[in-house]
Amino acid sequence: MELETVRHCSGCGVTLQTAQSDQSGYVPEKALERTPIICQRCFRIKNYNEAMSVALDHDEFLRLLGRIGQEDALVIHIVDLFDFDGSIISGLQRFVGTNPVLLVVNKIDLLPKAINWNRIKNWVQRQAKEHGIQIVDVVLVSAKRNLGFERLVDEVGQRRGKRDVYVVGATNVGKSTLVNRLINDYSDMERELTTSRYPGTTLDMVNIPLDDGKHIVDTPGIVYKSRLTELVSREDLGALLPDKPLKPAVYQLNAGQTLFFGALARFDFVEGERQSFTCYMSNGIKIHRTKLERADELYADHAGEMLAPPTKARLADIPAWTKHQLRVPRGQEMDVFVSGLGWITCNSTSGALIEIHAPKGVKVLLRHALI
Known part of the structure; x- marks a missing residue:
């Protein structure tokens, strides 16, 4: 059943709906009696220290990306090594402007053990350049095996300064695992989810408060129909x-x-x-x-x-x-x-x-x- 009147999540502001659990703004019908009402994604962040992925169509996602260029932020772009050229956001640079981009490459556990990791990193850097993305560094991780996240946390700590951190990526690349790790390392979840929003920002972003007053900004995953998956x-x-x-x-x-x-x-x-x-x-x-x-x-x-x-x-x-x-x-x-x-x-x-x-x-x- 759809909501009879339009309501918004008190955590992130997204329009609430009760029909599709994998889309932004989903809230179970039984949760409508609560005050305030928050979407399932905000609920899981607040109560379980855990984010979940939602999807956004291509045009809406590009509109959302355009807002990042107006902020002073560190952008973390996560891609799937198995589907690198299908999950990378070509032309990301023109949307995020001069903000630094840290490229996180997930699913390195799928490669054979006897692999030259320097070669893989060099390959990633070359492919990113061909896709028009200027990156400050590459971090190789495995969300499944919990590999590489210590280095990722160190990189974020060194490069963030007093910036917000925006996490962007396609669906099914491991974005939620990355966000959850950052929440655990940087955020005091005894605080309420922020209700303040950046001017002009779409309401599909979730602002996760950090201890220094800045935010991890979790964006919906972009759906690329060019991927067989x-x-x-x-x-x-x-x-x-x-x-x-x-x-x-x-x-x-x-x-x-x-x-x-x-x-x-x-x-x-x-x-x-x-x-x-x-x-x-x-x-x-x-x-x-x-x-x-x-x-x-x-x-x-x-x-x-x-x-x-x-x-x-x-x-x-x-x-x-x-x-x-x-x-x-x-x-x-x-x-x-x-x-x-x-x-x-x-x-x-x-x-x-x-x-x-x-x-x-x-x-x-x-x-x-x-x-």
Whole structure:
């Protein structure tokens, strides 16, 4: 049931609603009898020292970001290492102005143990620059394993000064875990949630008071429809999102061979010498190899069954595939990246012509190899 009269959260000011628990302003109907009324997110911050993620559409999120540039703030941008190019906010700089940006990269626990972390950090810095973001530093963390947060807290302490701290990021990148950690380290939660708001700021931000009178400002997560994780059903999301370190799957392919990743995407090796391709994705995604000349027929006959996820019943909810043609330069290690699915590293010395079939709107690109 929707509220009969428009009411606002006394903690953050957002318009209250009782229909969608994953959206901003949600309040259970039984909580409407309380005075004052606060949204579920503010309730959890106040009573459990715990924030929760809510989502905001793209246009509203950009409008919200534009307000940050008017403040003197430290901006923490959290991204998902597994879906780096799908979760980073391209052009963030033009919204936050001259405010310093600290880039926090989550899910480092998914990478193999024998990894050169300096190389990963250098790769992140280069990718951020290509996305037009000027960063003061990179902090690698794992919310699941509680790794790297001590350094993050130190970085915030050194760089914050007397500024507020704004935390921004896409949905499902670990933003709530980061905010919760900052709350525990910096905020005295015996104080009430602030009811004062910055002039012109949207009411979907939550201001969490700090001991020095400043705030951690928790912003809603932005929903990027260009991520496959935003398109699949909740039932298939578990297969798509890895929860253990990635186990690379290496395929030696000749030109004219195809890899299917369930019924979610297809990789065609069109031209090039025989070479290896290394797939980094969730163990829940079944990879099927076939000849390119048989690929269309195989998909028509087995999508949603042998080629799954998704199942045939849920396949109709996924947008039709569109084709992306990518040319891997000679002598370079490159990743073919499919947002939300993972990436395929091309270990090529002679170059290759690749075609990727993925649901319409999903981000597909060629980038320098992460690993």
